Each structure stands twice: as structure tokens, then as C-alpha cells.
Amino acid sequence: MTTSLLPGKAIDFGRRKEFIQKSDRVKSVDFHPTQPWVLASLYSGTVCIWNYHSQTTGKSVKVTDSPVRTAKFVAREHWIVCGSDDKFIRVFDYNTMVSVKEFEAHEDYIRSLAVHPTFPFVLTASDDKLIKLWDWEKNWECTQTFEGHSHYVMQSAFNPKDLNTFASASLDGTIQIWNMDSSAAKFTLDAHEKGINCIDYFITSDKVYLITGSDDFTVKVWDYETKTCVQILEGHTNNVTAVCFHPELGIIITASEDGTILMWNATTFRLQNTLSSGLERVWSIGYKKGSNQVAFGCDNGTLIVKIGNSSGCDSVNC
Numbered sequence: 001m002t003t004s005l006l007p008g009k010a011i012d013f014g015r016r017k018e019f020i021q022k023s024d025r026v027k028s029v030d031f032h033p034t035q036p037w038v039l040a041s042l043y044s045g046t047v048c049i050w051n052y053h054s055q056t057t058g059k060s061v062k063v064t065d066s067p068v069r070t071a072k073f074v075a076r077e078h079w080i081v082c083g084s085d086d087k088f089i090r091v092f093d094y095n096t097m098v099s100v101k102e103f104e105a106h107e108d109y110i111r112s113l114a115v116h117p118t119f120p121f122v123l124t125a126s127d128d129k130l131i132k133l134w135d136w137e138k139n140w141e142c143t144q145t146f147e148g149h150s151h152y153v154m155q156s157a158f159n160p161k162d163l164n165t166f167a168s169a170s171l172d173g174t175i176q177i178w179n180m181d182s183s184a185a186k187f188t189l190d191a192h193e194k195g196i197n198c199i200d201y202f203i204t205s206d207k208v209y210l211i212t213g214s215d216d217f218t219v220k221v222w223d224y225e226t227k228t229c230v231q232i233l234e235g236h237t238n239n240v241t242a243v244c245f246h247p248e249l250g251i252i253i254t255a256s257e258d259g260t261i262l263m264w265n266a267t268t269f270r271l272q273n274t275l276s277s278g279l280e281r282v283w284s285i286g287y288k289k290g291s292n293q294v295a296f297g298c299d300n301g302t303l304i305v306k307i308g309n310s311s312g313c314d315s316v317n318c
Contacts, residue, residue: 025281026297027069028112031288038286038295039080040302041071047082049094052293052304061097063090070113072122077136083110083124089134101140105132112155116163121180123166125153131168133180146178148185154197161201161208169212171195175222189227192216202245202252204266211252213240219254221269231269235262244285249292249307255282261296263307279303 024044031038036053047068048060066085074081079100082090087110091101108127115122120137131146131153151172159165165186168176173192176185192214200211201224208224219233219240238258245252245266252264261275261282279298286295296303 025067025299026283026302027067028071028284029286029295029297029302030072031286031293031295032073033075033289037073038302038304039071039073040297041068041082043067043069045084047071047080047092049080050302059094059097061092064088067109069109069111072113072115074115074122081113081115081122083113085109087126089113089122089124089140091136091140101136103140105134105142106130109152111153114156114158114166116158117160118163123156123158125156125168127152129153129170131156131178144180144183146183146185148176148188149174151195154195155199157199157201159201159208161203167199167201167210169196169199171197171215173214175199175210175212187227189222191220191222191229192218197239197241198243200243200245202247202266204250211243211245213243213254213256215239217256219243219252219264221252233262233264233269233271235271235274236260238281241281241283242285244287244294246287246294246307248290251307253285253287253294255285255296257281259298261285273307275305277303 024042026040028041037049041047045064046062049058051058064084064086068082068084071082080092080094087104087106089105106126106128110126112125122134124132129149132142133144134140135143149170151170153170156166156168164180175189175191194215196212196214198213202209210222213219217236220229221231223230236256238256240256242255250266252266254262259277263273277298279300281299282296284297292308294305
């Protein structure tokens with residue numbers, strides 16, 4: 001079944017305020033779970049933490065001269081963890097921005113990180129076609145290497161209903177599902193005709209689905225149990241770069257190199273809103289649990305939007 005672009009409500013983000021300086025491309029964004037902070041990793045090699053209450057850049061650090069494509073908060077350790085094109089993982093104390101750990105993790109660019117919600121684990125996905133599992137309680141030992149993709153691995157995501165499993169998306173056009181205790185995939189889905197850039201899980205009515213976004217400009221929704229595509233969401237006019245399920249709002253959010261952000265009803269799969277970022281291409285999405293705030297990393301800065309009846313936004317170039 002295909003859902004085409006239906007007439008959506010175009011929201012004008014209104015007046016923007018710029019802070020500090022115009023940023024290089026923002027490749028990833030992540031919310032702190034309790035503090036009013038959003039973490040942005042930049043193509044220029046810098047990471048910064050923006051306080052969206054005071055609308056200021058609180059802290060920043062020059063990580064490397066290479067693009068930092070991914071960065072995540074690890075709030076229970078007071079860390080930020082970064083992965084970059086120089087193949088290194090770097091860990092910083094986010095209170096002091098002092099380096100805690102750095103090591104070469106892959107043989108090619110690191111595309112994404114996934115932090116396990118309970119165990120001391122981080123998954124890294126790389127252009128070397130591998131996914132690796134790191135245990136920070138074992139001095140960041142690599143405890144498992146997952147091999148099976150035939151092209152760059154763009155993203156991985158833990159299954160919220162079974163935290164011993166995760167999914168990965170690759171430019172080889174496949175989704176692979178893995179157990180953390182096995183280096184071989186449980187199963188593979190030939191998902192898109194072109195490369196897959198992004199993947200996320202979502203659960204509705206106790207049923208598990210996967211969402212994938214591709215260079216074929218489409219987003220697909222997959223029934224996890226039957227391993228079938230149940231919906232194709234069409235509306236973007238360029239590569240889909242990020243997908244996200246927002247559980248509190250019950251929507252699927254998709255972003256693209258076409259500069260638009262689309263919001264879909266997660267039950268009917270109908271398009272609900274069409275947003276123009278105003279910051280050129282959109283590369284990443286992050287949401288804050290328990291709130292209606294969503295962040296977007298774009299070519300020209302970081303955008304935070306409150307989604308709801310009184311939609312508004314704040315934007316920053318950090």
C-alpha cells in the first residue's frame with residue numbers, strides 16, 4: 001500500500017533568532033533527558049550543547065578536523081559520545097568537556113551511534129560495512145562485531161520491546177536484524193531499490209514495526225513479525241535522511257535532503273503536516289521523551305520545534 005503526499009498543513013516557522021555564529025552542517029542532534037540541552041555534532045568537527053531555555057550555546061569542543069557524523073548523550077555517566085570520519089570514538093564529560101576516552105573503532109567513517117537504554121553498551125555503524133558493540137564497563141572493549149552488510153552501514157536501532165536485538169540499515173538496500181550475542185544476522189529484508197539511510201522502531205497497539213528511509217525518496221513501514229512492508233510513504237522529492245517515531249505524539253517524522261520535514265499519523269499513515277526547515281537540507285531528527293519537542297540538524301543550523309496545537313520554534317546556528 002502506498003501513501004502519496006496529501007494536502008498537508010504548511011507551518012511557517014516565523015521569526016528566527018541566530019546565536020553565536022552560523023554553523024557548518026549539523027549531522028546529528030540529541031536531547032538530554034532531563035536538562036534543557038540539545039547536542040549537535042557538526043561537519044566541521046565540533047560538537048556543541050545548546051541550552052534551548054536560555055537560547056545560548058552552553059558548551060562546545062573541537063573534537064577533530066574531520067566531520068562528526070554522530071553524537072549522543074549518555075546521561076547516566078554524564079558523557080557525550082562522538083563518532084567521526086577519522087574512525088575514532090571519543091568520549092567527553094559534558095560538565096567539563098574534558099576527554100574521558102578516545103580510540104580508533106573502525107577502518108572507515110563512523111556513521112551512527114546507538115546507546116543501549118540499560119546496559120553499558122554502544123553500537124557503532126560504519127562505512128567499513130561492520131557494526132560493533134562496545135562495553136564501557138570493560139574499558140570500551142569491543143565485545144561483538146556484526147558482519148553481513150555489503151555496503152556502508154548507515155544506522156542501527158535497538159528494539160524497544162526486546163533490548164537484546166537491534167536492526168541495521170545499509171546502502172546495500174537491506175535491513176538486517178541481529179541478536180547482540182551473535183555475529184550473524186537473524187534475518188535480512190531486501191527493503192529498498194536504493195540505499196537505506198535511516199531506521200527506527202515503533203510500537204503501536206503492542207505491535208512492533210520498523211520505519212526505513214531511502215535514497216529512492218520513500219519511507220517504508222514494516223511489520224516486524226510478518227517481515228512485510230505494510231505502507232509506503234511518498235512525499236519527499238530527494239533522499240530521505242532521517243526517520244523517527246514520536247511515541248507521545250503518535251506520529252512518524254521524516255526528513256530529507258529536499259529541506260522538508262513531513263509528519264505522518266502512525267495509525268492511518270496519512271500526512272498531517274509539512275514543514276519547511278528554512279535551513280536547507282535536513283540530516284537528523286531527535287525528540288525529547290515526555291515532551292512535544294523535536295530537534296532537527298540541517299545544513300545551516302539546529303532547529304527545535306514544539307509540535308502541537310500551538311506549534312512554534314526556536315532555531316540556532318551554534
